[in-house]
Amino acid sequence: MRISERLARIKPSATLAVNTKAQELQAQGREIVSLAVGQPDFCTPINVCEAAKAALDDGFTRYTAVPGIPELREAVAGYYGRFYGAKAGAANAIVCNGGKQVLYNLLMALVNPGDEVLIPAPYWVSYPAMVQLADGESVFVPTSADDGYLVTLEGLEAARTDRTRVLILNSPSNPTGCCYTQAQMEAIAEWARRNGIFLISDEVYDRLVYAPFEPASLAKTWELYPETIAIVGALSKSFCMTGWRVGYALAHEDLVKAMTKIQGQSTSNINSIAQRAAVAALNGPWEVVDEMKQAFVGRRDLAYEIITGWGAPCPKPDGAFYLFPVLDKFYTADAPDSAAMCTKILEEVGVALVPGSAFGDDKCIRFSYAVDDEVLKSALAKVGSVLLGK
Known part of the structure; x- marks a missing residue:
């Protein structure tokens, strides 16, 4: 065949x-x-399961808008306001079938054939494959155990070329569990913006950070420069909802529209019942x-x-x-x-x-x-x- x-x-x-x-x-x-x-x-938390059961009882089992129901998109935006002080609206949020589809949609929307995507290594297994599917080229930026597997500005600069268009930053990291501080993330975001590189901040594990380390996010930086950053989140890890397949992005309204176009021609909306459950998760308790x-x-x-x-x-x-x-x-x-x-x-x-x-x-x-x-x-x-x- x-x-x-x-x-x-x-x-x-x-x-x-x-x-x-x-x-x-x-x-x-x-x-x-x-x-x-x-x-x-x-x-999965009881209140989340109860919200799903209520959705079934209400007959909430039909198609929804492709980027998600309004109350869920508002809950995503509200999440970044509650925890990171970023001001965003429902138009800045899209809900996808897990963090994987968020990343896939982003890369398909941002990468043209031959564009280079910087990926600090070690990296999550699916990044390079997604870049390939978008006809881009992965450029791996090495890190080491001695440095806590954290990429440096010097390393990024050495890997940058005139074809570099996107950087994927993952913190906390899969596979290393290592995290960037808020200051480190902001410095990398500034370097990327200065060089015209779009930054995808994969923050799927952002709530699973252990004291004395504090959770960090580029949500506030996104608020200042929404055309240069997209933030990826999901409920799989923090809320034990791996099988529910709920991921989301915080992004510029134009990028959300582009991702919606891609999703509309692939999966359309995510499961309607999972969306109601996700609203309960994002609104707490935590x-x-x-x-x-x-x-x-x-x-x-x-x-x-x-x-x-x-x-x-x-x-x-x-x-x-x-x-x-x-x-x-x-x-x-x-x-x-x-x-x-x-x-x-x-x-x-x-x-x-x-x-x-x-x-x-x-x-x-x-x-x-x-x-x-x-x-x-x-x-x-x-x-x-x-x-x-x-």
Whole structure:
């Protein structure tokens, strides 16, 4: 069968591929623990579920406007006002099928063939594929564990060319969990604006930031320069709503219209019931998020102590729920890279992890600590037995 050349260039999502392999082994009767998928193990808050049930009872099951119902778009704008003091209206918000579709719509709206998109590495797995689908070219800006995997202005400047059109900044980061301070984000935004580069700020994990680090956002900078920045958010992580598929963007009204045109020809509106649920989530209460954060802090500290105990360099993350240690010293002849090592760990001890190569750094492996403490401790002990040969 003839498949388009465009699709032939795209690799499947590595995180989903690992999850599929783990499910196959489970179907064979193997006991598998996944530290691979970025999915909190907590339940969706009760008030959110009740809002969804009420939507069903009300018969709210028909098409809505493509960018979302007015009250949800207003709730998105209000979110950035409540937490970051930014003034925005419903016209500046669009709701999409998860953060993935937000990013895809943005890149399709902003990138012309041959345009370069700067992507600090390590990066979230889908950024390069989305740039390819938009006929753009990814330019990776390297960072290191020694610097907390944070990109510098010098690094960005070295990567910039006269074809650079977009920069994607992700904080808190997937896969590293590392965060930029407010001052660092604003400095990068100023550099991008000065050089005529549009900045996509991926802030999907913005509420999952751990004290003493404070949440940071470019929402106020967007308010000053709305034609130069778009902010990406989602409810998947902070509200344990991965299956609901609710993502959103804060952007200039013209860009929202362009994204609406793209979405109108692909998926149209997102699920109507999920939209009502999302309104309840964004309007609060938020105590459940704070409770979840406290659990994640304990799990982070537990996992960090075990992993660094292997002698593996690893910055201590200030957000999200991932660790990204450098493990290449444990690679062997039969497991010479991150993908082979992850396969070995999965087959030998039944723990699913994601290879660092999927995120642009083959020296590393990503660990998700979004699981119960005892499950996490047991799984890491098994991984350590493989790496240390015990």
